[in-house]
Amino acid sequence: MKATLIVLREIVIHLPRTVRLALYENRSRRSQLLLGRIWDFLNPLFQILIYWFVFSVGLKTETRNGFPYSIWLMCGMMPWLAMNASSTNAANAIQFSASVLKNVCIPVTIMPMKAIVRAYYEHLWTMAILVAALLFNGIWPTWHWLELAYYLAAAWAFLTGFALITSSLSAVYRDFFEFLNPIMRLLFYISSVVWPLESLPADLQNIMRLNPFAYIVEGYRKCLLYQEGILTAWQQGLYFWALTAVLLVVGSMLHMRLRKRFIDQL
Amino acid sequence: MAQDVIVRCRDITKTYDLYTGEGDRIKALLGLPAQGLHFNALEGVTQDFVRGEIVGLAGLNGSGKSTLARIIAGITYPTGGTCEVLGSVNMLAANVGMNDQLTGRENIHYKCMLMGLTKRQIAAIEQDVIDFAEVGVYIDQPLRTYSSGMRSRLGFAISVHVDPEILIVDEALSVGDAAFSEKCLARMQEFRDSGKTIFFVTHAPWQMLHFCDRVMWLHKGKVIGFDDADVMVPSYVEFTRDWTKFDQATRDTLEPTYDFYREKFMTKQREAWAKARENAAQH
Secondary structure, three states, X not given: OHHHXXXXXXXXXOHHHHHHHHHHHHHHHHHOOOOOOHHHXXXXXXXXXXXXXXXXXXXXXXXXXXXEHHHHHHHHXXXXXXXXXXXXXXXXXXXXXXXXXXXXXXXXXXXXXXXXXXXXXXXXXXXXXXXXHHHHOOXXXXXXXXXXHHHHHHHHHHHHHHHHXXXXXXXXXXXXXXXXXXXHHHHHHHOOXXXXXXXXXXXXXXXXXXXXXXXXXXXXXXXXXHOOOHHHHHHHXXXXXXXXXXXXXXXXXXXXHHHHHHHHHO | OOOOEEEEEEEEEEEEEOOOOHHXXXXXXXXXXXXXXXXXXXXXXXXXXXXXXXXXXXXXXXOOHHHHHHHHHOOOOOOEEEEEEOOOEEEEOOOOOOOOOOEHHHHHHHXXXXXXXXXXXXXXXXHHXXXXXXXXXXXXXXXXXXXXXXXXXXXXXXXXXXXXXEEEEOOOXXXXXXXXXXXHHHHHHHHHHOOOEXXXXXXXXXXXHHHOOEEEEEEOOEEXXXXXXXXXXXXXXXXXXXHHHOOHHHHHHOOOOHHHHHHHHHHHHHHHHHHHHHHHHHO
């Protein structure tokens, strides 16, 4: 518990610095690209196009839960892409910043947190496409849209815990990062991004909902499409936050334990 | 004598595990101790350092100078003992944290942020850094267009304008041409005069002699001596002269003492004086 307080305090204190560093790094990435920020839109668009083609054109899926498949897919794909980028980049973050960590006196937690901030900064831009697509399809904003803020906070809390574990482990044991890739690919297919959990038998659905990524992905759809409040899935929510708390505690303990070894092993 | 101690090292030990094969790696993975070799980078370093001094760290490669510097900087941790640092530390690393795609000006902001400066602090030093770096109109060009000298100058300029209480310099100050080098040394002295402490790791004895107040001599992780630079540096130079003549077996077993090499230096010095007096008497 003491480790958790130390780590969380460090993260919060250095958040402004983390955000500014993240913005600079995004700027540096954009400056290499002719199309600059347009890629922030194009990348998710291509991904959506691919899955839309496979499922809509190939497998003749026209609607999902009463919404056009493209719209339904977008609502799940946007949060997934942000979470996926956060998880993958955060896991690599400590290893990736070895030269800085070895020479500059900087809290190690800034590195994974920076990866999350970078992914979510891009996510904010892609949300513009999503809103445009929703309006284009005649889906108008309701008060439920504000609940996105809750899912954003939930995703951040969860990803922080997850990143603490993955970044610490993959900094010391490189194998872990290799292991994470197939896991993320698996999570993509079971997180209801491309097909709905509702098509499964009820028991299996409940098991699938233990996946925290699915909670966020479905949450976005609940706010934007189904007009369902947060409390409609309160058991799942409770479970999600309990899991997040466990990840934060375990993650910070692991981080503090391995921290002394990072620099010598990087 | 009441001295204003800023860094207090107590029995610092730093051990690295050396892995000898896959077996050891897997053991480490499972949290078991590796049978492989251990390397003691530092062994029982105990020393107080006072505020407002330029301290040199001398020693051969692998003597633990950089490890000690990194422990003081709070970048790495001692395996045993404690290192109490009573002030903010910054380690000078000219080429670290520079981003090729950003312009020189953006790099100033980026690197300063890495080192923990606030927006206001950065704005306050920005112009000084630009003037110091002497990169002219290139300041608004991406770093990838810089020559390696310009790059280092900019990185260096940023590092020396961050204002910590303790500065650690673990690389040659010979960035760019002689004039720029001179400017950097002058900047360091300015630092010291304003009451800051500097730790200076270098292999250039003349730089140390010219620049440091006191020098610590490390050999195989142990402190051989800590004394005023005027005596310590020439004694250490005597040792390095001997070292080049030793064969490997002697090197492995040798335990140099400060007294021995100081005496050697003093004797030479006395002989030189005697000779000078003789010469003077003859004329």
